[in-house]
Amino acid sequence: MKDIKTKIAKKLAGSIEQLSWTEIMDNLEYPPEPHMGDLALPCFKLSRVMRKSPMAIADSLVDSLDIDVVERCESKSGYLNIFINREYLVNNVLKTIVEKKEETGKSNEYAGKTVCLDYSAPNIAKPFHIGHLRSTVIGHAIRRLHEFRGYKCVGINHLGDWGTQFGKLIVAYKKWSSKKAVEEKGTEELVRIYVKFHEEAEKDPSLNDLARQWFARLENKDEDAMELWKWFKKISLIDIEKTYKVLDITFDSYAGESFYYDKTQPVVERLKERNLLIESDGAMIVNLEEYNMPPCLIVKSDGASLYASRDIAAAIYRKETYDFDKCIYVTATAQDLHFRQWFKVVELMGYEWAKNLIHVGFGMVSMGGAKLATREGNIVYLDDLFSEASKRVLDIINEKNPDMEDKEQKAQDIGVGAVVFSDLSNNRIKDIDFSWEEALNFDGSTGPYVQYTYARACSVLRKSELSEKDINMKDIKPEHMTNDDEFTLLKTLSLFNEKIDQALRDLEPSCISRYLIDVCMDFNKFYNAHSILGAEDNKKFRILLTAAVKYVLANGLFIIGLKRTERV
RNA sequence: GAGCCAGUAGCUCAGCUGGAUAGAGCAACGGACUUCUAAUCCGUAGGUCGGGGGUUCGAAUCCCUUCUGGCUCGCCA
Numbered sequence: 001m002k003d004i005k006t007k008i009a010k011k012l013a014g015s016i017e018q019l020s021w022t023e024i025m026d027n028l029e030y031p032p033e034p035h036m037g038d039l040a041l042p043c044f045k046l047s048r049v050m051r052k053s054p055m056a057i058a059d060s061l062v063d064s065l066d067i068d069v070v071e072r073c074e075s076k077s078g079y080l081n082i083f084i085n086r087e088y089l090v091n092n093v094l095k096t097i098v099e100k101k102e103e104t105g106k107s108n109e110y111a112g113k114t115v116c117l118d119y120s121a122p123n124i125a126k127p128f129h130i131g132h133l134r135s136t137v138i139g140h141a142i143r144r145l146h147e148f149r150g151y152k153c154v155g156i157n158h159l160g161d162w163g164t165q166f167g168k169l170i171v172a173y174k175k176w177s178s179k180k181a182v183e184e185k186g187t188e189e190l191v192r193i194y195v196k197f198h199e200e201a202e203k204d205p206s207l208n209d210l211a212r213q214w215f216a217r218l219e220n221k222d223e224d225a226m227e228l229w230k231w232f233k234k235i236s237l238i239d240i241e242k243t244y245k246v247l248d249i250t251f252d253s254y255a256g257e258s259f260y261y262d263k264t265q266p267v268v269e270r271l272k273e274r275n276l277l278i279e280s281d282g283a284m285i286v287n288l289e290e291y292n293m294p295p296c297l298i299v300k301s302d303g304a305s306l307y308a309s310r311d312i313a314a315a316i317y318r319k320e321t322y323d324f325d326k327c328i329y330v331t332a333t334a335q336d337l338h339f340r341q342w343f344k345v346v347e348l349m350g351y352e353w354a355k356n357l358i359h360v361g362f363g364m365v366s367m368g369g370a371k372l373a374t375r376e377g378n379i380v381y382l383d384d385l386f387s388e389a390s391k392r393v394l395d396i397i398n399e400k401n402p403d404m405e406d407k408e409q410k411a412q413d414i415g416v417g418a419v420v421f422s423d424l425s426n427n428r429i430k431d432i433d434f435s436w437e438e439a440l441n442f443d444g445s446t447g448p449y450v451q452y453t454y455a456r457a458c459s460v461l462r463k464s465e466l467s468e469k470d471i472n473m474k475d476i477k478p479e480h481m482t483n484d485d486e487f488t489l490l491k492t493l494s495l496f497n498e499k500i501d502q503a504l505r506d507l508e509p510s511c512i513s514r515y516l517i518d519v520c521m522d523f524n525k526f527y528n529a530h531s532i533l534g535a536e537d538n539k540k541f542r543i544l545l546t547a548a549v550k551y552v553l554a555n556g557l558f559i560i561g562l563k564r565t566e567r568v
Numbered sequence: 569g570a571g572c573c574a575g576u577a578g579c580u581c582a583g584c585u586g587g588a589u590a591g592a593g594c595a596a597c598g599g600a601c602u603u604c605u606a607a608u609c610c611g612u613a614g615g616u617c618g619g620g621g622g623u624u625c626g627a628a629u630c631c632c633u634u635c636u637g638g639c640u641c642g643c644c645a
Binding site for chain 2 (some may be wrong): 431
């Protein structure tokens with residue numbers, strides 16, 4: 001639809017001297033009702049500059065669009081309503097999708113640009129829970145969106161692999177665990193002894209001192225401590241990788257907190273050089289009063305680095321290593337102030353690229369109105385959620401299609417898809433109150449609905465004796481589009497590129513999720529009302545239309561990280 | 569106390585760079601499987617867009633104010 005808008009805007013610019021074609025393009029909108037046309041130009045704003053009534057302007061423009069993309073125009077109470085030429089839609093939109101196939105929706109607009117994306121960042125030695133899922137799937141979808149516009153993407157998993165918890169873990173391991181137990185049970189055993197440590201420390205606070213000592217040894221690169229830390233990390237990563245495999249998510253770098261904790265000295269030096277660092281209660285801070293923010297803490301009173309200084313060090317490292325054009329951080333909105341603070345500090349340090357640091361926030365996940373908290377047991381582990389969802393899907397498969405091949409894998413693809421989709425279907429800023437009932441609902445606007453529709457389209461194409469490859473576009477005639485269901489579907493398909501642009505502009509994956517629902521609704525309506533393989537004169541057209549649906553859904557599913565289910 | 573974010577149908581939400589009669593899904597009710605996958609489709613019902621002002625030809629959308637909820641505010645990340 002983008003090129004259609006462009007053509008219309010350029011043509012209209014010839015009749016409207018006061019506005020450039022891009023301004024006209026921005027004013028073009030989609031009318032609420034089909035009888036109002038396919039595109040519309042409201043003429044109210046023009047009224048002032050042209051010193052004519054909106055009605056008169058619309059009237060005067062009615063005959064100006066004598067171009068191939070436009071069928072006809074109507075002037076209706078101040079709007080210029082434009083009806084798209086259906087022949088053009090068939091010969092261009094349909095043709096483009098069918099020809100681009102797997103490339104549908106992709107462009108090289110930003111080829112040569114690099115974006116770093118910091119997302120997921122789980123804590124080592126702790127299991128993934130539903131609160132960690134959002135950063136992971138939102139970040140991944142935003143990465144795909146950039147890839148679809150030609151960006152080189154660097155996915156960075158800033159692991160939480162450093163901190164006093166490792167001192168605790170070492171103490172706990174030495175007291176209550178064994179090499180054998182950890183190797184056999186993995187993260188589960190690490191969690192068990194970590195929880196036990198907290199229980200015991202309640203009774204015996206000296207355990208905390210011991211833990212601090214061990215962490216200090218770790219920071220001093222003590223051999224024993226380092227070896228255990230590396231081992232815990234390795235064990236833990238094995239489980240984390242399993243989750244990423246299920247989600248089909250990969251990273252280009254796992255450089256996390258442990259990588260940066262001792263790289264903050266140059267940051268401190270540079271801040272000192274610029275006289276930005278002041279001492280306050282023994283700590284070193286950057287005053288941000290001038291920018292209406294509380295001070296940013298750079299060095300603790302004991303001389304250790306902090307979150308902010310490590311983030312700054314990491315940003316500088318990434319700029320030097322990847323020379324990014326943008327660096328995106330996907331974390332909860334609760335960290336908003338923190339990011340605004342250290343982005344400002346980077347700017348004050350004189351790095352002009354500070355303006356390319358972007359925080360993408362998302363709402364928090366709660367359950368039953370309460371925060372997720374391991375200690376209170378108010379927690380849902382991702383593994384449990386995935387396996388429960390997969391089990392429910394398997395029940396449905398056994399009921400409807402018991403002979404399906406490879407049904408455990410399919411059930412997992414769809415169960416996990418349901419969870420991921422529901423996380424991506426609302427605007428990311430919204431808080432989520434998790435409920436099992438909602439997460440395991442497979443009706444309506446859900447992942448399974450999209451995957452089912454995709455499988456349905458694939459199934460039709462599979463059963464057709466005419467392959468889409470055997471159909472020549474020259475055999476497709478505009479009169480083959482015989483009803484509004486086909487027309488509406490084709491118009492919706494034509495919006496894919498605009499939706500990707502919009503999702504990328506707003507860094508908002510839900511834009512794609514909702515669009516996929518639109519495509520599915522239009523296709524299912526069409527499918528239910530008209531026979532595709534049983535069609536007479538326009539069978540070829542309907543097969544190509546179905547193929548186009550398949551390509552758009554396939555790439556849409558890919559962007560939001562759902563498996564493409566050819567059969568369900 | 570200050571700052572940021574949110575408030576739209578019973579529930580979950582879309583629409584927010586101002587545009588035509590505010591849209592979906594879930595739940596409820598009534599229909600459609602001898603027919604390409606009924607995890608689908610069609611229909612019915614459901615609204616003082618938190619309240620109040622203002623700007624405008626036009627406000628769910630922008631501004632002010634107020635209420636409610638969430639998050640954040642120096643040595644966690």
